[in-house]
Amino acid sequence: MIDNFLAGTQALFSDPFTIFIFICAVIGGMLFGAIPGVSMLTLAAIILPFTGALEPAQAIMLFAVIYCTGTYGGAITAILFNIPGSAENAPTAFDGYPMTQNGQAGKAVGSAVLCSAIGGVASALVMMAATEPIANWAISNIAAPEIFALVFFGLAVASSVGGNTIWKGWLSVILGVMIGTVGQDPIDGVNRYTFDFVDLAAGIAFVPVILGLFAVSEVFTQAEKKAVGTYNAPKFSLNFPKFAELWREKVAVLRSILIGFFCGILPGIGATLAAFMSYGEAVRWSKNKEEFGRGKLEGVISSETANNAATGAAMIPLLALGLPGGALTAIMVAAFEMHDLEPGPLVFWNSPDLIWVVFAAMFWANLSILFIGLLETKTILYLLKIPFQFLAPLILLLATVGAYLTRGLVLDVLVMFTAGIVGFLLRRSGYSMAGLVLGVILGKVGEGNYARGMQMMHFEPFSVSTGYFGRLAPIDLAFTTIYLPIGLLLLIGGLITLAASVWAALRARPSQMS
């Protein structure tokens, strides 16, 4: 492995043009992640047509690096403006933004820099060591029924994050799943809820929805505060966290790396669920649960470590199975196709050089977050000094361009502003934006895998021979191998989470906060 890594590093840094692309991708990913209203997806979508002229290894490496640094960059806007760069940064905003309002923006961003780098580097190392055996295990043991079970578990967890009551958490998630049903159904391709709009046949594009729910609704919310006189400008600070403060969170970092890697490796799930699960677990294991959501450093650390830990892992289903784990890895599939390559097991045989250049680039990109990220953060923190009435039109216009460029349709801009108003109204009524977004993403994945899973199980999911009970996956321990029904365990976990939250809601007492 070390020889391959060194060869990949040498190939990466021996060609000046490849180095130039690497540096551009590092800075571009961070900047697009950090500028409110646009994201790494906007950058990836814009540059995709131009990467056809590059060497295959350069093109794939470019997107892999943008994925790593963009995932970190999204944390900056999540912390400073409550606008996550993408869905995987949404849990970062839960505690990062309150920290900014408490005058601890520097501490929050500093810990996001460090933890993103730690999570990313750890993930890259594990990815290099474990890609082949894990890919082999997943190929034979993770299929549609298990993915649906994981989606169900993820949605059950998501409902407990955000929202003023469990019911509002669930309503947010369900609305997201409902939005995900617009367009052609994943099995028969029948149009659903398109209301005779041809452009809706492909479904509601994800980028405009997320821009509307986070960027636009945030502008509307701040505008309302300015109009009624309750607006408080965020406080400006550059007090980065002390080493001792971060060392106290070492358990959270380790737990988040494991969760991030586990979620990232599963096709179609990616970094978003990793961040949510890691945040949820941080709350579950904490003795001071009530402090979460009000500016707790552990919340930022858990989310940011996990989402970057998922980036390396997300490459495994993409490269080993040809299945993208999220929007950016889906764009990478298009980049593969532009170079007449097909992501999947054959890439390991046909283009091993490409694989190791990508792996080496991801390792160095995550490490560079630590250095370039800290320098860039100091610059970006000065954005806080800009009055919001001047920042608002910039955010709205960047969001408009981002939504329009997704497919070149004005309809997507209208969808974005509609999502903005829906988000504004839901937020002021105590619903969860993060739950809604996760519902949109996982709902689509869940339906397709539910249908395929049911077909695989001959529509008898609880049959002992063909159903979840019979789907045993081998887990190699030190001295023995055990067989576990992974899908069934995930379903039971989801049901327990669901039952516990409903029970808690029925016995709910009013919070002292109200």
Add this chain to the structure above:
Amino acid sequence: MGNLSRQHIVETVVWLAMAAVLFVYSFEFNQSGEIYPPGPSAWPRAVIVLLVLAAFGNLYFHHKNGDSLQEGRIGLTRDDETLNAQRSLGANLRIGLILLLPFVFALSLKPMGFYSAAPLFIVGIIVLMGERRPMAILGITILIYVLLIIFFLVLLNANLPQGTVSPFYDISSQFLIWNTQFHNWLGK
């Protein structure tokens, strides 16, 4: 009525009405597939059932606890200070216009194009956000507009809406001509 307020009832009615409309519309694609017998309407209908259950659960919570938040929740999003603030007619009008202006802008993109509609939109938002100093409005509008043009047109060559109505279409064309001339000049 318990602790229910008018807002709680309106909220529930909106959810249930949405569920009803979506359920009725699901008959438009209610067919049994050959590969997948439950058909394309099965999943949305299951989601609608969950939506109705959650809407009633929400109503029950408010019936029991009024407008209170649930203890132990994370990521609470409601801002009581803003919700309970005294609102003048002018403030409500400003909020309404801020919500409306982006739609007017989006609808104007096709006929007017991005290059003509954007400066008007920037001025509108800045004014509605409470800025009244003419030089600040003018300066920031020019700064944002120039930044966007440099970034998206000059650097990325992004294909933005150009408009369909004269003279807006001509303005967009002029921008594109200048951009091409600039790139040609750089090429020399």
